[in-house]
Amino acid sequence: MDHRIEKTVEKLPKAKNVNAVWAELDRRMADGDVSFLGDLGVELLRRSVPGSARVWQYESVLDRAIRLLALAPGGSGVEQLLRLVAGEDRSARKRARYVASLIASAQDADALRPLFRGARSGAGASNELRACTVHELVVRGIGLTDLPEALNWASGPGIGRHPLAWLPLRRSEPESGADLPSYSVQGSTSSLPFGPINEVVRPLPLRSGQFAALASEAADLSSVPAAVANWADESNGRIEARAFDLEHPLDEPDIPQALLGLGLDCLAGHSRRTDFSVARSAAGAAWSVLFAAASSGGAYNHGLYGAYGRLAAWRSLGGLAGAGVDTTASEVEERAATCGWYRFGAATPWYHNVAWDIGLATLDQERTRVTVLAATDTD
Known part of the structure; x- marks a missing residue:
């Protein structure tokens, strides 16, 4: 030496x-x-x-x-x-x-x-x-x-x-x-495909309606938070992952009102006029949000980087799509393609509305189960 x-x-x-x-x-x-x-x-x-x-x-x-x-x-x-x-x-x-x-x-x-x-x-x-x-x-x-x-x-x-x-x-x-x-030797830069409500574009119109829903006892939610777990474990984040079974099939125009009626913690205290928005999305766009959350981390951590970020994103995507934990990657991709994907945002007390805010929801192929992942973090 x-x-x-x-x-x-x-x-x-x-x-x-x-x-x-x-x-x-x-x-x-x-x-x-x-x-x-x-x-x-x-x-x-x-x-x-x-x-x-x-x-x-x-x-x-x-x-x-x-x-x-x-x-x-x-x-x-x-x-x-x-x-x-x-x-x-x-x-x-x-x-x-x-x-x-x-x-x-x-x-x-x-x-x-x-x-x-x-x-x-x-x-x-x-x-x-x-x-x-x-x-x-x-x-x-x-x-x-x-x-x-x-x-x-x-x-x-x-x-x-x-x-x-x-x-x-x-x-x-x-x-x-x-x-x-x-x-670079000096540091790193990356874009974050999530954020406050004003970044949710082309929202679905909010129309009135009543929807009977119960928290799903059959849904396995264990993998849903995988992509954002590091926000809670290593930063100041909080997470909500829930699934609901509906009494009747849900049509897309009713998604916004249905989300508001599920009793989600992340949407408590919303104002329908100004601070709640839902937009149609796709499995690929949802995966990008999940990957960024997992790989780049939250406000006070560096995340899982690309390889484990990739794994965590797929685990969360599979959970949101209703795929079991033993499902293969190709089966998760196929299952995700059958779901309706939505992104939502809300200026509620639950969300920090700084830079690290996520709201994702899926409607299964039968249109009778809604699965939700919400996450927020702050510096």
């Missing part, structure tokens, strides 16, 4: 800022000294073991090193990056999700090939980094034919019982509108 690295890391906890260390990393990367970044990152990880005190300076410098290595032109930093995401413990798996999103956004097939080198344990990348990279590529619409090593691993026994194995190895039509982040 370079003694200069040890001295640099020892001084970090007392530093008021890390600008000088960032500049050193930038310079080393520009000079092609990727091993310095790898060594420094390994030392930072060694001192940031679970149970140790959180040191923001360590986290900031490690993130800079990871971004420089992951986004380096031509994949020159990938080999060193693998040292920083080795292991299968919780922190390593979380870091692998982040790194997969970075490298999938910036590197070509040749640069990613080292991840899938060798089949034995310890060769190439961890299974978590491999699986996440595969599905980060898929959700970006990047075919795996140029990276046969990844395709062979993901379609063979290598992926095993990994949670992401449920996902298809192709991007489906509903996923074509996925909003994906743009990364």
Whole structure:
């Protein structure tokens, strides 16, 4: 270990800022000294073991090193990056999700090939980094034919019982509108396809009517909140997921009034004239909203990134469409296509009306069950 690295890391906890260390990393990367970044990152990880005190300076410098290595032109930093995401413990798996999103956004097939080198344990990348990279590529619409090593691993026994194995190895039509982040060494940007009520366009007219409905005892709602669970677990979010069985089939013009009559917490205190709106949507548009919520996160977290964000979006889509938890991805897509999809917004006390507001509703093929997912978060 370079003694200069040890001295640099020892001084970090007392530093008021890390600008000088960032500049050193930038310079080393520009000079092609990727091993310095790898060594420094390994030392930072060694001192940031679970149970140790959180040191923001360590986290900031490690993130800079990871971004420089992951986004380096031509994949020159990938080999060193693998040292920083080795292991299968919780922190390593979380870091692998982040790194997969970075490298999938910036590197070509040749640069990613080292991840899938060798089949034995310890060769190439961890299974978590491999699986996440595969599905980060898929959700970006990047075919795996140029990276046969990844395709062979993901379609063979290598992926095993990994949670992401449920996902298809192709991007489906509903996923074509996925909003994906743009990364740089300085940070990232992404668009959010949800927000306050005034972003709901072409609303359905609100007309009067009475509709008999009971909370559904048969509906399985366990997967409905999957895409927004991170808002509640890691930020300030709240979620409402409910399903109702109707006495008679519901026609589309009656959807707005029916939603108001279901006793939803998210719509309590609405004013019919000014602060409630419902618009027709589609399964693909709903998937995009769910994917953004899952992958980008809420007000105070970074979300699940692309691979697990993709999985969570499909789980929520399947739950809203009434698909069982054991349903395949293709079956979820087919089931979703038979439903009526709607987006709603409301300026009620339940919603924060800042930037992270979601209202989705489905009407099943028989038009006798309404399933709702509402979520909101604030900074």
